[in-house]
Amino acid sequence: MRTTALSREDRLLLFGLPAVVLVVLAGWCLWRASADLGDIEARALAWDAVGQLALEHVLIVLVCAVLVVGCAVPLGILLTRARAGFLAPAVTAAANAGQAAPVIGVIVLLALAVGFGFWTAVLALTVYAFLPVLANTVAGLRGVDPAVIEAARGMGMSPFQVLRRVELPMALPVIMTGVRTALVLLVGAGAFATFIDAGGLGTLIQTGIIMFRHSILVSGALLVALLALLVEWTGRVMELFATPKGLA
Amino acid sequence: MIAFIDSRWADILFRAYQHTSLVVQSMILAAVIAVGLAVLVTTIRRLTPVANAVSAVGLTIPSFALLGLLLPVVGIGTVPSVVVVTFYAALPILRNAVVGLQGVDSTIIESARGQGMSGSAVFWRVRLPLSWPVIMTGIRVSAQMSMGVAAIAAYALGPGLGSYIYTGLTQVGGANAVNYAVVGTVGIIVLALLLDALLVLLSRFTTSRGIRA
Amino acid sequence: MTQQTTTGAALELVDVTKSYPGQKSPAVDGLSLSVPAGETVMFVGPSGCGKTTSLKMINRLIEPTSGRLLLDGEDITTKDPTTLRRSIGYVIQGGGLMPHMTVAENVGLVPKLLNWDRGRIASRVDELLDLVGLDPRIYRDRHPRELSGGQQQRVGVARGLAADPPVILMDEPFGAVDPITRQRLQDELMSIQDELQKTIVCVTHDIDEAIKLGDRILILDEGARIAQYDTPERILAAPSEDFVADFIGSGSTLKQLSLLRVGDLELTEPQTCRIGEDVAEVTARVEAAGESSVVILDERDRPREWLFLRTLGRHAVVSEPTTELQTVVDHRSTLSDALDSMLVSSHGGAMVIERDAYIGVITYDAVTEHIRSLRVEAA
Ligand SMILES: Nc1ncnc2c1ncn2[C@@H]1O[C@H](COP(=O)(O)OP(=O)(O)O)[C@@H](O)[C@H]1O
Ligand SMILES: [Mg+2]
Numbered sequence: 006m007r008t009t010a011l012s013r014e015d016r017l018l019l020f021g022l023p024a025v026v027l028v029v030l031a032g033w034c035l036w037r038a039s040a041d042l043g044d045i046e047a048r049a050l051a052w053d054a055v056g057q058l059a060l061e062h063v064l065i066v067l068v069c070a071v072l073v074v075g076c077a078v079p080l081g082i083l084l085t086r087a088r089a090g091f092l093a094p095a096v097t098a099a100a101n102a103g104q105a106a107p108v109i110g111v112i113v114l115l116a117l118a119v120g121f122g123f124w125t126a127v128l129a130l131t132v133y134a135f136l137p138v139l140a141n142t143v144a145g146l147r148g149v150d151p152a153v154i155e156a157a158r159g160m161g162m163s164p165f166q167v168l169r170r171v172e173l174p175m176a177l178p179v180i181m182t183g184v185r186t187a188l189v190l191l192v193g194a195g196a197f198a199t200f201i202d203a204g205g206l207g208t209l210i211q212t213g214i215i216m217f218r219h220s221i222l223v224s225g226a227l228l229v230a231l232l233a234l235l236v237e238w239t240g241r242v243m244e245l246f247a248t249p250k251g252l253a
Numbered sequence: 254m255i256a257f258i259d260s261r262w263a264d265i266l267f268r269a270y271q272h273t274s275l276v277v278q279s280m281i282l283a284a285v286i287a288v289g290l291a292v293l294v295t296t297i298r299r300l301t302p303v304a305n306a307v308s309a310v311g312l313t314i315p316s317f318a319l320l321g322l323l324l325p326v327v328g329i330g331t332v333p334s335v336v337v338v339t340f341y342a343a344l345p346i347l348r349n350a351v352v353g354l355q356g357v358d359s360t361i362i363e364s365a366r367g368q369g370m371s372g373s374a375v376f377w378r379v380r381l382p383l384s385w386p387v388i389m390t391g392i393r394v395s396a397q398m399s400m401g402v403a404a405i406a407a408y409a410l411g412p413g414l415g416s417y418i419y420t421g422l423t424q425v426g427g428a429n430a431v432n433y434a435v436v437g438t439v440g441i442i443v444l445a446l447l448l449d450a451l452l453v454l455l456s457r458f459t460t461s462r463g464i465r466a
Numbered sequence: 467m468t469q470q471t472t473t474g475a476a477l478e479l480v481d482v483t484k485s486y487p488g489q490k491s492p493a494v495d496g497l498s499l500s501v502p503a504g505e506t507v508m509f510v511g512p513s514g515c516g517k518t519t520s521l522k523m524i525n526r527l528i529e530p531t532s533g534r535l536l537l538d539g540e541d542i543t544t545k546d547p548t549t550l551r552r553s554i555g556y557v558i559q560g561g562g563l564m565p566h567m568t569v570a571e572n573v574g575l576v577p578k579l580l581n582w583d584r585g586r587i588a589s590r591v592d593e594l595l596d597l598v599g600l601d602p603r604i605y606r607d608r609h610p611r612e613l614s615g616g617q618q619q620r621v622g623v624a625r626g627l628a629a630d631p632p633v634i635l636m637d638e639p640f641g642a643v644d645p646i647t648r649q650r651l652q653d654e655l656m657s658i659q660d661e662l663q664k665t666i667v668c669v670t671h672d673i674d675e676a677i678k679l680g681d682r683i684l685i686l687d688e689g690a691r692i693a694q695y696d697t698p699e700r701i702l703a704a705p706s707e708d709f710v711a712d713f714i715g716s717g718s719t720l721k722q723l724s725l726l727r728v729g730d731l732e733l734t735e736p737q738t739c740r741i742g743e744d745v746a747e748v749t750a751r752v753e754a755a756g757e758s759s760v761v762i763l764d765e766r767d768r769p770r771e772w773l774f775l776r777t778l779g780r781h782a783v784v785s786e787p788t789t790e791l792q793t794v795v796d797h798r799s800t801l802s803d804a805l806d807s808m809l810v811s812s813h814g815g816a817m818v819i820e821r822d823a824y825i826g827v828i829t830y831d832a833v834t835e836h837i838r839s840l841r842v843e844a845a
Binding site for chain 1: 404
C-alpha cells in the first residue's frame, strides 16, 4: 500500500484515529490510576471489572459480526443472481422498513419475546447490523462492470469461477465498507446489551446514571467511543488491503 | 393491545408529536449548521478533507456514549436530546452538502459571475439550487437516523416515543411491558416512514425540473 | 447593407499584464490594444497563448496584475467588478446556461439583476429569442437539457445580449457544436451584428472563423504577444511575420472566399413559378426563355424546389414539393460556405435568400470565375 496514493481525508483518518484513541486512552488510564475515587467508583472502575466489561463488549461485537457476514454476504450474492432477481423488490422494501426501526426498540422487543441474556443481545444486534452488509454486498456486486463479467465468461469460466475470481474481488471494497459500518454500529448498539443483562461497557454508563456518579458514566461513554473509533480504524485498514491492486 | 392503545391514545399522539417536533426542529438547526459549515469548508479548500474526516468520525461515536458524555454537562431532560439529535442529524447533511457544493460545475459558476452575479447571488441562485438534490438526500438519511437517536436519547428523560420503549423495559413481566415496547417501536417506524415520504415530496417540489433525475 | 447607429463602446487595453502565482513568465505580458466602437475583434493564436486570460481580464473574472482597461475612455480597472459585468455581455463555449433555470430565466438573468420590471423582462426575452431564431412560444419554458447543443448556444448568445450591453465577450462560442450548426450560428451572429453594431471581442482557435466574423483579427503568440493586429484582408494579403503566415496556413486565396458574401457576386435569375400554376404554361414560358429548369416559390416568395422541366412535366399543375431543401444559402453566407451547398446540387448552383425570400441563384461558374479574377489580381 503506497500511502502517497491516499487522499488527505484517508490519511487524516488512518494516522489521526489511532493517535487520538491512544492519547485519550492513556489519559483515562492516568486519571484512573491517580484519581482519588470514592467507594462506589473504585469498585465500578476496578481494572479487572472494566477489563471484564470490555471483553464482553468485544465478544458480543465479534460474534455478531461473524453471524452478520456469514448470513448477509451469501444472501446478497443470492439476490444478485439473475434467477433470484424477483426477490429483490421484497427485500428492498423490508430493508427500508428495517432501516427506520430504532435499535433500542428492536433489542427491548426481542428481550421481551425470548428473554434476557447474551444470546438475545446477539440476535437483536445481528438483525440490526444485517442491513448495511446486505445492501453493500448487493451494491458492490451490481457495480461490477458487466463487460468484465462477460469477458470472464467468454474465457470459459464457470458461473462459480466468475463469482469467486472476478465479481467478489471487485466488489470486495464496497462489501468491506458495509462490514466496517456494521462493526461500528455493533459497538454502539452493544452498549445497550446491559439493559438486557448481557453486560458490556454500557453497564458503566447505566451504573453511572443510576447511581448519579459522573466519573463512572463518563468513563463508560469514553471507553465505548474509543472502542468504536478503534473498530472504525481497523475497518479502514482492512478496506485498504481488500482493494485489489489497480482498482483504487 | 387495542385496549392499551385506546386507553392511551391521547398520550401516544402527544408523544408522537413531541418526537416529531424534536426531530424536525433539531434537523432544521442541523441543516443550517451543516450547510453553513459546508459552504465554509468548500470555500477554504484545505478544510474539505478535515470536514469529511470529522463527519466520518462523528458518525462512529455511539449515540449512547455521546449522551453519557453530555449528561454531566447539560443535565437530563430535553436539552441532551436536542444536542444529540442535532449532532447526528448534522453529519450526513454536512457530508452531502460538501459533495453537492463541490459537484457544481465550475464553468457554470464562472458563467454566473460573468453575467454580473454577486457572490451571494451565485450562492443562493446557483450553487444552492444546483446542489439541492444531493443535500436533500443527506437530509433524508439524517431524518431516518434522527428518529432512532431521539428514541435512545429518551433514556435521559428526553421527550418522545422512546420513553415507551424504556417503560416497556422497566416493566418487564408486567401486563403492559410488551404493549409499551411495541407502541414505542412501531410508532417510531411509522413516524420515520411518514417523514421520509414528506421529504421525498418536499425534495420534488423544491428541485428545479431542469435538474431532476 | 444599411449602416445602423453603433451601440457599441470603444475598448482600450493599456499595457495589461497577468502573472499567475508560481509561473515563471506572465500568461499575458503587457498587452496593449484598442478596439473601435462597434467592431468585431477576433483573438486567435495557439492553445495556451493567453487568449482566454486576456478576455477574462476585460470583465475582470481575472484581475490584471497590472495595466489599465478603458471603456469609452472610462477606467474600469477600479470599478466594482459585479456591476461592471452587468454591462458587458459574456458568452462561453456550450452556452454556460444555468441547468436549473428555464430558457427565459437564463436570458432574463442580467435584466433581473438590473431590477427591470417583469413585463419588460418578459418582452425582452421574447424579442431576443426571436432574434436568435428560437420561437419563444416553444422554447421559453424549456430547460437547457431539453435543447440541442446549437440551441443552447443560441440561448447563450441571447443571454449575452439581454441587457443591451455595449461590449460582448465571447470565448470560443461555437467550439462545441457540429460544423453545419457552427456555420449557421456564425451567419446569424453576423446578421445580428449588422443590426446591433456591438463591440465584440471573440476568442477562437479557428482562423477561418476569425476571417469570417472579424472586422479585425488579433493574432497572438505565447504570452499574448501581438504578432499582427489588422483586418482579415490585410492579414491574408500581407502576413507580418512567418508565425502569422504559418498560422493562416496555405491556400490564402481560398481563404479569401471566407471574406466574400454570396450577395457580393452577381446572381443569375432563372425562370420562377408558383405552386398551383398550370404546368403547360410554365413549360412554355421556360422554353421560350431558352432554359431547362425552373425555381418553384410558395405564396411567401420562399424557394421550395429547383426542378428540371422533365421532372415537372408529369403533373398537370405545379404541386407542393415534399423534399427537404438543401441547396439554399443566405445572401450573407460566405462563398466558401455556399460552395459546400452547391456541391450537392445537380444544377451546379444554389438558391439565394434574403430574409427567407428568394432573390436569385448563385452558380458554381460564377464562383470559379470570381476565383480566377482574384488570381489575376494577386499575380
Ligand atoms: N487559473 C490559472 N492558474 C494558473 N495558470 C493559468 C490559469 N489559467 C491559465 N493559466 C495559464 O496561462 C496561460 C494562458 O492560458 P489561457 O489564457 O487559458 O490560454 P488560451 O485561452 O489562449 O488557450 C497558459 O499557459 C495556462 O496554463
Ligand atoms: Mg482558452
